Amino acid sequence: MERISENRIAAQDEEVKLLGIRTGMEPRGYVARQVTALARRGAVLFEEGHPSPWPIHRVTPFEGEFYLLGPWLEGETLEELLPSGGTGTGSVPVWLTAFLRATLQSLDDPDLHPGNIRTCLITRNNGVLLYNLDLARELNRSIPAKERARVHGPYADERLEGGAGRAFQAAAVLYHALCGTAPEARNEEGTSVVTPVHQRNPLVHQPIAEALDLILGGDSREEARLLSGIRKTLETNRGRWLDDVSPEAVEERREAARNRKSVQKQTRKRRSFWRRNRARLLAGALALIVVGSIPVTILRNHLKPPLTEGLGPMELIEGYYRAWTELDHLFMEDAVARGVSRDTIREVTNIYVIDRVQAAHAMHGRLIPPEDWMEAGRPGERVPYGVSDLEVTILLREENVVRAQARYYLWRPASDEEGLNAVLRVAAEDHLELHPTRYGWEIGEIRTRESGAERIPLTGPNPR
Known part of the structure; x- marks a missing residue:
């Protein structure tokens, strides 16, 4: 086996070249049995609008972590593709529209899930690799907590399930690709507010920015519909994610987003305090x-x-x-x-x-x-x-x-x-x-x- 990137290895199986995708899981016996059993159900590659099976031949340890080995694919994981600059730019990754299209197509199958940004692969042809739901959950649950907080936490709302949860995850990936950083993860108190899209990248087309803000706000309950609306917006906007706006309009958008975040944060704090402490305050008084x-x-x-x-x-x-x-x-x-x-x-x-x-x-x-x-x-x-x-x-x-x-x-x-x-x-x-x-x-x-x-x-x- 040979490492070809931080998240991928190349392997041979009877002279057949295989791709190994890093999971981040430590090779422990109980986890190995669980993942191996779930991996038998394989994965699905959505490429050019067509799903095709991607069998997982085996789960193998390499340099202290488990890798999923399957047929060779040219591509990179989302973790390798997503920017790390911290701010949005005037360019959009070429794979972004294909990722959105594949995600929306996969929502019809409740058993498909991308796992996390480390396990989700984007191929050279802008195909998207998705896993069966139980395997994806095991992948996310079994990696060390610090790693999970980085590759899964900001892209998941654990309150959501099924299509809503996957739509939220896709929206978080779109946010990262457009804004240069992942959205803030929801804290235990429920008071965190995701920085609005326009505060990080004022060039994003207004309806797209608004839809992402609503989905990642965690209170819309219409995640899948809003995500589908982004695709329709792209169709009417000739496939463009960004607007060509003046420097004055850029600053106006950024300031409006900054003010909106401040109001949302205060509202969330008040709502969370009463929701979480109403019963406890009563219990404390009785005690x-x-x-x-x-x-x-x-x-x-x-x-x-x-x-x-x-x-x-x-x-x-x-x-x-x-x-x-x-x-x-x-x-x-x-x-x-x-x-x-x-x-x-x-x-x-x-x-x-x-x-x-x-x-x-x-x-x-x-x-x-x-x-x-x-x-x-x-x-x-x-x-x-x-x-x-x-x-x-x-x-x-x-x-x-x-x-x-x-x-x-x-x-x-x-x-x-x-x-x-x-x-x-x-x-x-x-x-x-x-x-x-x-x-x-x-x-x-x-x-x-x-x-x-x-x-x-x-x-x-x-x-x-």
Whole structure:
């Protein structure tokens, strides 16, 4: 095997030349089995409007990372093609229109996905390589977090699924190609605002800039329609992405975009604060006057729609375990059917109340997410609680049922007899069954199997 670029290698298989596409995944046994199984379904090359299969012959390690090997293709990955200058210019990549056309064509097939900018290849003939959905998700989930934040995070809105999610990803790629940099990734608080297109490149044709701003704003719910509108705009604008405008008009567009971003940011901050803290503020007030165990129903937020509205199966499952760590019992309650995980949600609710009471008398509560605790050097005054090292695998996906497996470590304070000098880290495996509702999906069953507990001192070296 021979490296031909940062993201591609050339290989031989019985004198047949193969292309290897870098995934960024470390060659670990469990990941290897998962990716190899999913890779058997291959990929699809959209070239000149025609889809054709691109079989993945095997998954092979090379220089400490996995590569997907398939028939030879001349081309480069999006990561290699996208500009890195930070600002837009007066030129447009020649592959951009073909990429938009292939993306729109692929939206009719819910099982196709580009993966990320490292795995999506653009051929010399402006063809676009797409993967089956489960393989693409595994590729994005299994790369190291720092790499994922660079090659996937800015181009994805995890709240969106199916055609809407892929339209968002395509819009983010168009933004990067036109503006010279990726759009800002959505932060956990939901207060981030993507810099408007015209603030980075005022030359972009006005209707195209407006459509990209709407899609990447994250609130349009019409991502696919807006993306299709960009193609129609190009047809009426003779294929031109950019306008020929005067220096005065350039500055006017940039200033208008700058003002619009400022207004959006303030609006997003206010909306996010009340959305995320309405129930918590109520819980904090109750915690100051209530002593002892508090039933879930007291703190239940009865406002509809549920917090899980619009989430797909994978996003819902990951959100459920994230909410466990964040003590977000309201999200957990909305994520499951009535009666499911009742004891777990009651535990999270009571721990939440206790932690808020402690926070009322100190600068912060004592509990901390396990991964934050280890990154902070295991401060002895904080106690890790929640889920770490989560790995979710979709086992079955049908119209009315989804089955999944979740592997993780659950961290809890050690028992009273052992004092508060240690925590227990329990290896757990859940089997979940999800069913559709009028708001999206909900978890109808969780079966848990624990394979052992490890007692970890609150101070000392990080556990392996």
